[in-house]
Amino acid sequence: MFNGLVLGALLALIASGLTIIYGTLGVLNLAHGAMFMLGGYAGWVAFHNTHNFIVAVIAGTLFGLIVGIVTERVIIRHFYSRPPEDQLLVTFGLGIVFVETVRFFFGSLSKTTTLPSELNGIINLGFMVYPAYRLLMVAIVAVALFVLYVVLYRTRIGMIVRAGIEDSAMVDALGIDVYKAFMLVFGVGAMAAGFAGIINAPIVSLSPDIGDAILVQTFVVIVIGGVGSFPGAILGGLIAGEIISVTSMFNPGYSYVMLFVAMTLVLVLRPYGLLGAAGRE
Amino acid sequence: MSERFEAPLSRRAILAGGAGLVGTTLWPTIIGAAGEAPIGTWPDGTTGNTVTIGAAVPRTGTYAVQGEDELKGMQLAIEHINSGDPLIKKIAPKVTKGVLGKQVQLVVADSGAKPNDAVQEQQKFITDNKVIAMTGATSSAVAVALNHFAQRSKVLYLTAISGSNDTTGKDCVRYGFRQCFYGETAANAIGPVIVKNFGKNRKAAFMTPDYTYGHTVTKSVNDYLSQNAGWQQVTDQVSPLGTQDFSQYLTNIAHSGADFIINVNWGRDAVLSIQQAKQFGLIPKMQLVVPYQIPFLAKEVGPELTQGVLAATDFWWTLEDKFPLAKMFVNSFNAKYGYRPEWGAENGYMQFAIWARMVSEAGTFYPPDVIKQYEKGETFPSFVGDVHFRAADHQLVRPVIIVRGKKPSAMKNSEDYWEVLDIVPGEPLMQKPDAFGCSLGDYT
Numbered sequence: 001m002f003n004g005l006v007l008g009a010l011l012a013l014i015a016s017g018l019t020i021i022y023g024t025l026g027v028l029n030l031a032h033g034a035m036f037m038l039g040g041y042a043g044w045v046a047f048h049n050t051h052n053f054i055v056a057v058i059a060g061t062l063f064g065l066i067v068g069i070v071t072e073r074v075i076i077r078h079f080y081s082r083p084p085e086d087q088l089l090v091t092f093g094l095g096i097v098f099v100e101t102v103r104f105f106f107g108s109l110s111k112t113t114t115l116p117s118e119l120n121g122i123i124n125l126g127f128m129v130y131p132a133y134r135l136l137m138v139a140i141v142a143v144a145l146f147v148l149y150v151v152l153y154r155t156r157i158g159m160i161v162r163a164g165i166e167d168s169a170m171v172d173a174l175g176i177d178v179y180k181a182f183m184l185v186f187g188v189g190a191m192a193a194g195f196a197g198i199i200n201a202p203i204v205s206l207s208p209d210i211g212d213a214i215l216v217q218t219f220v221v222i223v224i225g226g227v228g229s230f231p232g233a234i235l236g237g238l239i240a241g242e243i244i245s246v247t248s249m250f251n252p253g254y255s256y257v258m259l260f261v262a263m264t265l266v267l268v269l270r271p272y273g274l275l276g277a278a279g280r281e
Numbered sequence: 282m283s284e285r286f287e288a289p290l291s292r293r294a295i296l297a298g299g300a301g302l303v304g305t306t307l308w309p310t311i312i313g314a315a316g317e318a319p320i321g322t323w324p325d326g327t328t329g330n331t332v333t334i335g336a337a338v339p340r341t342g343t344y345a346v347q348g349e350d351e352l353k354g355m356q357l358a359i360e361h362i363n364s365g366d367p368l369i370k371k372i373a374p375k376v377t378k379g380v381l382g383k384q385v386q387l388v389v390a391d392s393g394a395k396p397n398d399a400v401q402e403q404q405k406f407i408t409d410n411k412v413i414a415m416t417g418a419t420s421s422a423v424a425v426a427l428n429h430f431a432q433r434s435k436v437l438y439l440t441a442i443s444g445s446n447d448t449t450g451k452d453c454v455r456y457g458f459r460q461c462f463y464g465e466t467a468a469n470a471i472g473p474v475i476v477k478n479f480g481k482n483r484k485a486a487f488m489t490p491d492y493t494y495g496h497t498v499t500k501s502v503n504d505y506l507s508q509n510a511g512w513q514q515v516t517d518q519v520s521p522l523g524t525q526d527f528s529q530y531l532t533n534i535a536h537s538g539a540d541f542i543i544n545v546n547w548g549r550d551a552v553l554s555i556q557q558a559k560q561f562g563l564i565p566k567m568q569l570v571v572p573y574q575i576p577f578l579a580k581e582v583g584p585e586l587t588q589g590v591l592a593a594t595d596f597w598w599t600l601e602d603k604f605p606l607a608k609m610f611v612n613s614f615n616a617k618y619g620y621r622p623e624w625g626a627e628n629g630y631m632q633f634a635i636w637a638r639m640v641s642e643a644g645t646f647y648p649p650d651v652i653k654q655y656e657k658g659e660t661f662p663s664f665v666g667d668v669h670f671r672a673a674d675h676q677l678v679r680p681v682i683i684v685r686g687k688k689p690s691a692m693k694n695s696e697d698y699w700e701v702l703d704i705v706p707g708e709p710l711m712q713k714p715d716a717f718g719c720s721l722g723d724y725t
Contacts (some may be wrong), residue, residue, distance in 0.1 A: 108550055115315040124561040127297040131560045134528070204525050205581070206554060207549060209341050213525060233492050248529040252520050253491055268720065 006080075006134045009141040009239020010200055014214060015221040015233040016145060017192030020152060023228030024161050024185045027076060028084065030091040032193050033215025034098035039064040039194025041102055044111045053116050057249065064194015065187045069215050077179070085189035089129045095211070103208040110205040113140060113198075116252065133202060140199055145234060152230065161185050220259055224266045226276020235274055283611060287535040319437030320725055326411035327646045331384045334359075334633070335406030337392040337399040337417035337443065339429075342497040343523045344394040344419045346546040347576050347625045351441050351619055352389065353418060354629030359387050361613070362637050368609045372631075373638030381646065382635050388412065394419055394522070394548075396426035396661055403427065403569065406432055406579065413646055414439055414636060419548075419625070420522070421445030421494035424459075431456040433720050437648055439632040442625055444573045446497035449676040450717025455724055456648070458675045460632050461624075462707060465496035467573050468506030470681035472505035472700065474591055475570060479541070481510040484721075486539035486567070487517040488530065488554055488703045490546050495519070498545045502572045515539045527554045530559045544592055552581045556719055559586055579686060579698030587686035587698060594682045596627035597699050607664040621696050627664055635661070635677075649724040665704065673714035681705045 008252040018032045043060030047053060070174055071094065079087045107181040108155075113119075121132045164171045165176040169177050175264075204210065217240060221230075225236025266274060316324070326332060336355055339348035362370040362385050363429060365378045379385060388410050390402035394651040399417060406412040411648070418424035424443035432437030432454035440459040444467065449459045487503065489495040499517060499627040506512035516537040518530035531554075534542060542563060546554050551571070555578075558564045564586060574592035600606035610630065614622040622630075638661060640646060643654035656672040668679040683701035694696065 003526070004531060007526055108340075108349055109577060110346070110549060112556070114583075121524065128532065129562055131451075131562070133560070163460070187517070201561065203557065204553060207345070208347070210525070213523065245529050248520075252518075252524075252530075255521070 001245070002128070002130060002134075004245030005138055005238070005241035006241070007245055008238035010196055010237075011217055011221050011240050012215075012234040012237025013144060013196045014193055015218045015225070015237050016230060017189040017196075018150060018218055019225070019230060019233040020148070020192070021189035022151075022222070023230070025076075025080065025182055026084075027079070027087050027091070027186075029059045029186075030088055030187065030215065031071070031095035031098060032091075032189075032218065033211030034161070034211075035064055035067060035097035035190045035193040036069055036096075036197040036200075036214055037102065038098055039197030039199075039208070039213035040113075040206045040210065041106065041111070043198030043201055044206055046114050047113050048111075048143045051204070053113070054120070056113060056201075057195070060198025060201075061191055061195040064197070065191040066196070068190025069183055070185035071190070073181045076186060077182075081184075095215075099208050099211070100279045106208070110208060113201040114207040115202045119202075135197060137203075141196075144192070144195060148188070149230060151188070157181065157184065174241055190216045191258065199228055217259070223263050223273060226273025229273065229275045229277065232273055232275035234268045284489050317649075318725075319575055321428060321648055322407055322411040322413055322707060323646060323648055325384070325414040331386050332646065333386050333388055333406075333410045333412045334414045334416060334439075334636075335403055335412035336387055336389045336409060336441075337415070338389065338403045339419050340391040342393045343393075346507070346581070347442060347548055347623075348392075348394070348419045349419075350576050350625035351417075351629040354622060354626030354631075355441075355633055356418065356528075357614055358628075358633035358637075359385050361631060362633065363482070366613070368606065368613060369634055370638060371609075372634040374643055375641035376637050380508075380640050381644070385436060385637075390416055392419075392423055394423060396420075399423045400426050400430045403430060403555050404434075412436065416441050416632060420445045420490045420492070421448055421497075423492060424448045425452045425576055428452050428457040430559040435725070437651065440637055441632060443494070444498060445494040445502065446712075446717055447493045449674045450497075450712075450719055451582060453674045453676075453719035453721055455675075455721040457653060458635075458670065460630075460635065460677045460679070461595050461628055461680060462681055463501075463676065463711065464494065465571065465706060465712050465716075466660040466681055466710045468501035468505045471570075471572055471591060471593040471683055472502065472509060472541075474683050475506065475657045478511040478591065479487040479568065481512075482512065482542060484513050484515045484537075484539045485541040485543050485570075486515055486534040486537050488527075488534075488542060488544045489517055489519045490647075491519050491521050494547065495545050498573055499543075502543060502545070507674060518545070520554075522550065524550055525553060527557045528561070529553070531558055531563060533537075534558075534567075535561060535563060535571055539557065541565055541568050541570055543572060544711050545572060547573065547575050551575045551578060554584050554695060555586055574624075574684065574699075576625045577584050578678065580696075583687045584687060584698055588688045591685040591702075592686075592699070593682055594623040594624055594699075595679075596622075597682055597684055597701055598622060599699070599701055600682065600704075603701075603704070604664055604666060606662055610664050613724040615716070633665055645686070652724060668707075671711075673721075674717050674719045676711070676714070678711065679707045681707060682711065 039060040042063030043056040046059030047056035161181045169179045193276045221236040225232025244255045247258040392399035416439040419442045421443040438457040467675045491498040571592040574594035579587040601611045639654040643650045683703040
């Protein structure tokens, strides 16, 4: 159950970034897995040069933000009014470009980020021993998700963004730069992926295609939770983490099968996801 | 009554029947005189100045690192074949510049270690490039699929990395050849070393990737240890290929009471499972054993984790101290790519060098003749001493190298990860060719 919680927390964090972008901008970002990978690599580069894990986390997070903002400004902006399939193709292509660029510069040999020794211990929980960092990660993710939630749902910026989606012309007429807000949303979504990438790096050493499997799981998470729903991403993440982990205990080969079975069940019984709003496209 | 039967045997019938009879008996002779009947991509693939080999290696996914190393070995071999390098001439003396007067070229695709992708890519190579041989694996699931595809399409398949018992056992084919050893051979080579170092009646947890290689190697190693030294398999944690988070499996091992982790995972799966076993505190509490060593394992997880680890392998670069050909290979490779080759590269190089030898000795690209050349079982030199092919299952008979991870402080340079403990002759370790039900199939 613990293993599922850790995996679930990570999935929830990545999925929240994806769902924020979709929920506010309507863009299904298939480069999200690659952004998760980029955050990890940016963090690794910082770590490699400073040997300071905190610096690495900051670098990975900021790099995610920058990549998100630049991508939105240069490419995604032109696709808001285009059909969804164009958006899917361009983000999918972007993902490939990111992965191959990293492979070109860093090669396929995996990169390891080691933790400071005070985080590297093992905690005896009485009924089992568990790596301290994995426990800490659940707490880190919980805090990060809370901050994200407050920013997007309890601040003026969040309000503008959500209003902009409903009626961008009206918000524009009020003298607010909707596009700047959109850019920020995309940046924040990518930042969540980048942050997840670097905090996960000490557990799973990095390789260029590390984001591929994560992207698929993340999509399942947001479908289960409700596409575009922030609490749904968290709930979906935890459910998916537990399904994968508990199934692995009995029959590992079926862990993904069970994940997709769960997704299908949700789609049949609640087509808009567990916490999704009915009627959302 | 006799008349009645004579009547149908008219002049016409006799002529027709006679012609048919003559036709069936003379047909092979007539075609033979002008060259054999076309088969697979022969002779279409050999009419120009070049011949092409199709490689489907994993360049992405769990086995990408090993696939890339393998590919570099192949590319170096092609370069050596085309230039008539002294190293290739030691293995294939009749190679001049190219094979039978033709330059060899390589076409490459990414298999992602997925059997379907590999077969599709090779089908494309056969249609578009008329490749006269195929290669690439790094996953035994791919090797087994390409084996059967090679037999169907009558194009040679030079297995690259593949450790499953099935590759030249249950799934052996006339058109496939394997250079690296069986999982069973590895188990029989490393088994005595494990017992000698760690004693009898111990408890082992196995970690197994969920496909043919994993299951057969785990079974072979477990059979050896349980039958010869009373070891007990307390748990077998089977994980899907490409697993990133091993926490569930490691938690189970932590509660299994094992003294040893016998990790059969390979490629990135091995790297991640070993690193995470350390995070869970299982290493160094339990002793790690790797029955089939992974190229770049030590480089990726670091010597702190591989120190003291026993592993069976095909090749390690310090064998250059023992074998002159290994030295030539390591030097050439290092000069071209800037690092010492691991066994993926050795495997890729040797497969091509052996192919060049067989074709140039046979004096033809005609597949059945090339296969028969392999089946002669001649002894020829390799990077690990003299070796030969076994005709009955197309498996190379070669030694198994047993290595032990060096302490970081004992390393003489940045790539000196393993110490060669033993070079175990392959022949006595190998099971009989029919032990897994090998039946090679037809030449044509």
